[in-house]
Amino acid sequence: MSHRKSHSTAWDVKLSPAVSHRDRCTRRRLSFWPGRCLFAIFEPRSNTAGRKLFEEDYVRAFEGADVVVIVPVFHAKRLPPEARIDREALVGRLASKGRPAFAPDSIDAIPSILRREAKPGDVLILMSSGAFGGLPQSLLNLL
Numbered sequence: 001m002s003h004r005k006s007h008s009t010a011w012d013v014k015l016s017p018a019v020s021h022r023d024r025c026t027r028r029r030l031s032f033w034p035g036r037c038l039f040a041i042f043e044p045r046s047n048t049a050g051r052k053l054f055e056e057d058y059v060r061a062f063e064g065a066d067v068v069v070i071v072p073v074f075h076a077k078r079l080p081p082e083a084r085i086d087r088e089a090l091v092g093r094l095a096s097k098g099r100p101a102f103a104p105d106s107i108d109a110i111p112s113i114l115r116r117e118a119k120p121g122d123v124l125i126l127m128s129s130g131a132f133g134g135l136p137q138s139l140l141n142l143l
Contacts, residue, residue, distance in 0.1 A: 036123045040065035041110060041135075043128035044085060045074040052085050059093050065125075067117060068094050068101040069110060074130065107133035111142055 040062050044050040050073035062068045070087050073079065087103035094101035102113055118124065126136055 036121065037066045037119070038064065039067045039069065039114070039118060039122060039124045041069040041071075041124060041126050043071045043074060043107070043126075043130070043132050045128050045130045045132075047075055047078055049073075049129070050075060050079055050084055052083055055085055055090055055093075058085070058090055059097075062094060062099070062101075063097075065099065068099055069113060070101070070103050071107050071110070071133075072105070107135050110135060111138065114139070 042058075042062075048054075058070075068091070070085075070090060072087070073084055076084060091101040091103045100117065104110060104113060114124065124139065126132055126139075
């Protein structure tokens with residue numbers, strides 16, 4: 001994913017090239033838009049990003065987001081289930097802190113979540129170390 005900002009008339013769409021399992025890096029990235037409703041949309045793409053070991057870091061990292069969407073682990077078959085992040089548990093922990101959070105079954109479900117939850121002026125930050133299933137371009141086409 002390239003380092004670029006894209007805008008449409010109704011939405012601010014920020015495309016982020018990657019997310020770090022180090023919570024300070026992600027929290028700093030999420031602090032760039034104070035006063036705006038921020039959607040953190042995360043694809044745990046690398047083997048490291050998909051590890052259960054980092055669940056607590058993700059809870060802290062996403063404290064700066066108003067809404068969190070976590071898609072399935074990209075390389076899920078490379079990790080045994082017990083070593084893979086539990087997206088449902090992560091979503092539950094975020095929701096218990098007052099943050100709406102979603103764990104859709106696929107990237108394809110994200111546009112419908114955004115149509116339902118996002119409003120003009122909200123900031124969508126996409127975090128992945130890869131193409132994110134073409135989501136950045138499909139959102140630009142949609143918005």
